[in-house]
Amino acid sequence: MKVMIAEDEWLARKELVYLLEMEEDIELMPHASNGKELLELVNEWEPDAIFLDIQMPELDGMQAARMLKTAAQVPLIVFTTAHDDHAVEAFGLNAVDYLLKPYSHERLKESLARIRSKLSNSPLTTSLPSKMQFSSKARNWNKLLIIDGEKHVLLDPETILYAEREEKSIHIYTYSNQIYMSKMSLQELENKLGELPFFRPHRSYLVNLNGIDELVPWFNGAFNLILKNEKRTQLPVSREMAKELFRLLK
Structure with a gap:
């Protein structure tokens, strides 16, 4: 929301x-x-x-x-x-x-x-998922259009490691350490990715489940994700979302 x-x-x-x-x-x-x-x-x-x-x-x-x-x-x-x-x-x-x-x-x-x-x-909210599903099947298209400034980049969703909210934009990070900036919101990106294995561990992040290497306990039921990249990037997982994440990973 x-x-x-x-x-x-x-x-x-x-x-x-x-x-x-x-x-x-x-x-x-x-x-x-x-x-x-x-x-x-x-x-x-x-x-x-x-x-x-x-x-x-x-x-x-x-x-x-x-x-x-x-x-x-x-x-x-x-x-x-x-x-x-x-x-x-x-x-x-x-x-x-x-x-x-x-x-x-x-x-x-x-x-x-x-x-x-x-x-x-609202009619818009209830009809949106079916429209997105229909549109995805009709196109049979596996590329994601990212508008980065004046560039229009076609990105394979499987190459995305995670995305991070940064003030008025989001930064999209790939496995190969490329970074793309977009003015869409994290929720919009999540919607575009549809049923692909992406997860919101925190309100500011969207992560590829296949890119998770480790889950490290933090405090008060929260965790840190360690990602499969050279930097071993760490992302926070709130206590509430940790339960859902473990359910998905089982």
Whole structure:
């Protein structure tokens, strides 16, 4: 689930980032500090949901939400504010939730549950897997198109060792130590790879299961992956994802 934060207060944004990073299925998109910047980022990154502060400079959250109704992919919106003055207006804009600061982790989880419920019931979400499967069979094509700057590279998925999220882009690493940069998200790359043996050990990484050499215990149930390359690259595996990884490797 791709989530974007629009918040001009640094401390409030930092707090929300900290809480959202505890959720394994969330991929944070670049942040916006005002409404104008938000509109530009939404067009570029197409988030599934936005935590939108109401009081922001240049273009406030309410104005931005009205303008987002015309976006190619209209995101779900959770308004965030220190006051409850705008609650009625917020729900008039079909907001999923209205979150008061300071944030409570339990209250945030309620908002996320509403977002997940909305997304799971949307026609786009439910039809996407079958469309991807049909498209893959129709093309009978085993190359992945990577747009790296001005270059368009056709990459064999089996040559990919792992991919890493880096701010507004991802870096794709091959077994032969080549690195490609793409503006797609990790979730988009994972979707393109379809049923190939790739796994998300952590929100910031996607790894080829065939490229794992060792699993080394770390602490509190977490692990480090050691990969089959010259650098013996190590990638973190969260405690929650370690259980799923062991199930896949058995």
